[in-house]
Amino acid sequence: MGMTMTQKILAHHAGLESVQAGQLILANLDLVLGNDITSPVAIKEFSKLGKDSVFDREKITMVMDHFVPNKDIKAAQQCKMCRDFCMEKNITHFYDVGRMGIEHALLPEKGLVTAGNLVIGADSHTCTYGALGAFSTGVGSTDMAFGMATGKAWFKVPSAIKINLTGKLRKYVSGKDVILNLIGKIGVDGALYKSLEFDGEGLSSLTVSDRLCMANMAIEAGAKNGIFAVDELTLEYLENHNAEKPVIYKADDNAQYDEVIDINLSEIEPTVAFPHLPENAKIFRDIDDIEINQVVIGSCTNGRLEDLISAAEILKGRKCAENVRVIIIPATQKIYLDALRMGLIEIFIESGAVVSTPTCGPCLGGYMGILAEGEKAVTTTNRNFVGRMGHPESEIYLASPATAAASAVTGKITSPWEVMNYEV
Numbered sequence: 001m002g003m004t005m006t007q008k009i010l011a012h013h014a015g016l017e018s019v020q021a022g023q024l025i026l027a028n029l030d031l032v033l034g035n036d037i038t039s040p041v042a043i044k045e046f047s048k049l050g051k052d053s054v055f056d057r058e059k060i061t062m063v064m065d066h067f068v069p070n071k072d073i074k075a076a077q078q079c080k081m082c083r084d085f086c087m088e089k090n091i092t093h094f095y096d097v098g099r100m101g102i103e104h105a106l107l108p109e110k111g112l113v114t115a116g117n118l119v120i121g122a123d124s125h126t127c128t129y130g131a132l133g134a135f136s137t138g139v140g141s142t143d144m145a146f147g148m149a150t151g152k153a154w155f156k157v158p159s160a161i162k163i164n165l166t167g168k169l170r171k172y173v174s175g176k177d178v179i180l181n182l183i184g185k186i187g188v189d190g191a192l193y194k195s196l197e198f199d200g201e202g203l204s205s206l207t208v209s210d211r212l213c214m215a216n217m218a219i220e221a222g223a224k225n226g227i228f229a230v231d232e233l234t235l236e237y238l239e240n241h242n243a244e245k246p247v248i249y250k251a252d253d254n255a256q257y258d259e260v261i262d263i264n265l266s267e268i269e270p271t272v273a274f275p276h277l278p279e280n281a282k283i284f285r286d287i288d289d290i291e292i293n294q295v296v297i298g299s300c301t302n303g304r305l306e307d308l309i310s311a312a313e314i315l316k317g318r319k320c321a322e323n324v325r326v327i328i329i330p331a332t333q334k335i336y337l338d339a340l341r342m343g344l345i346e347i348f349i350e351s352g353a354v355v356s357t358p359t360c361g362p363c364l365g366g367y368m369g370i371l372a373e374g375e376k377a378v379t380t381t382n383r384n385f386v387g388r389m390g391h392p393e394s395e396i397y398l399a400s401p402a403t404a405a406a407s408a409v410t411g412k413i414t415s416p417w418e419v420m421n422y423e424v
Contacts, residue, residue: 004184005133005197006158007160007195009249013135014028029147031061032061032121035066035081035122036063038144042141042148043124045141045145054091055150057089061111063103066357067359068359088395090378102299108132109334113243115230118134118136119136120139122141130225130226132211132230158194161259163197168265172416172422174213174401175211176271177269182261182263183220183281187279198227199324203229209304214228230250269415270416272398274384276385290376291323292378292407293329293375295379296379297368304331305330308344308401311348313402313417321410323411327369329368336357353407365390369389371389373393375390377395380404406420
């Protein structure tokens with residue numbers, strides 16, 4: 001029986017010739033990730049194992065990003081625990097204030113993930129690295145502790161859904177619109193514990209940033225992971241970021257898929273996910289005027305340079321609506337610096353936006369942009385659950401950076417096509 005990309009990666013790391021959906025395996029890990037919220041729990045569990053050292057100090061990374069710079073005493077204590085552990089265990093890849101970024105943007109940027117890797121992280125959006133042809137998935141802090149100690153983790157091999165991409169995206173349409181459209185079709189449990197495997201001739205029209213965004217939100221469809229076929233764009237990205245030599249796995253021609261979904265990228269329109277689930281996807285012909293109070297452009301989903309460039313193109317020479325607070329968060333220090341050198345930060349500030357140091361802050365309702373009762377926000381983050389960004393009676397609308405920027409200008413949920421007078 002043929003295997004999917006994911007199944008081939010899992011088989012190799014388990015030392016098996018083949019695996020099949022539903023099989024339980026123990027696999028070797030290439031990277032174990034934690035952040036300032038999840039790592040302290042893993043550190044406590046690690047201490048119970050009686051291990052003096054981690055399995056490989058080069059294959060563990062902790063990124064201080066959720067409540068960093070620290071918002072309160074508890075956040076400071078959590079980061080101190082991570083800092084002390086990494087210093088004691090001589091962990092190479094520890095990223096703190098000044099060196100850090102939002103983890104799922106930082107690790108690809110640092111070249112810590114390559115095609116063919118098996119990565120676990122105590123954060124549900126670890127599935128991001130599938131954009132680079134890796135198997136990556138979120139785990140609990142206990143699994144992270146076991147992974148740090150042994151370099152191994154247990155997996156149930158997932159079945160798969162193939163996403164066949166054709167066509168090419170139109171102007172002001174991005175990977176965020178594609179993944180919201182897909183989740184709108186299949187629902188938040190449409191790929192439950194399955195692998196979403198993206199391939200097809202349309203793949204070449206998606207940038208690596210598009211793919212990172214789409215893989216990031218595979219979990220919002222319930223998927224175990226999202227993964228993209230490796231092509232020249234992938235290999236160029238990995239080389240430019242000094243990643244280790246890639247190992248390319250291709251799905252067999254007779255690989256078994258639970259379903260094949262065709263997506264014509266040229267038919268995708270700017271899309272918005274309404275409260276309170278990512279599956280509530282709508283296009284603008286179905287959207288009435290909805291006034292908003294806040295816009296957030298950033299996160300592990302859409303805080304990359306390409307996202308900031310997209311937002312800046314719309315905000316340049318325009319002002320944010322007076323009744324809207326606009327918060328822009330570059331995902332890493334490098335992205336921040338690149339945006340500064342390109343003049344993007346000046347565009348944002350002149351438009352009336354505020355620019356923050358890299359942080360997950362507002363995405364999880366932590367800080368740097370909490371919503372009050374009854375407030376509405378358009379955000380480029382990945383979840384719009386009840387109370388996700390603040391008060392349980394606030395509303396979150398998920399959108400692309402272009403749509404978020406257009407909405408910032410008008411003060412209501414607005415298509416970038418409308419603001420930029422794009423002829424469809």
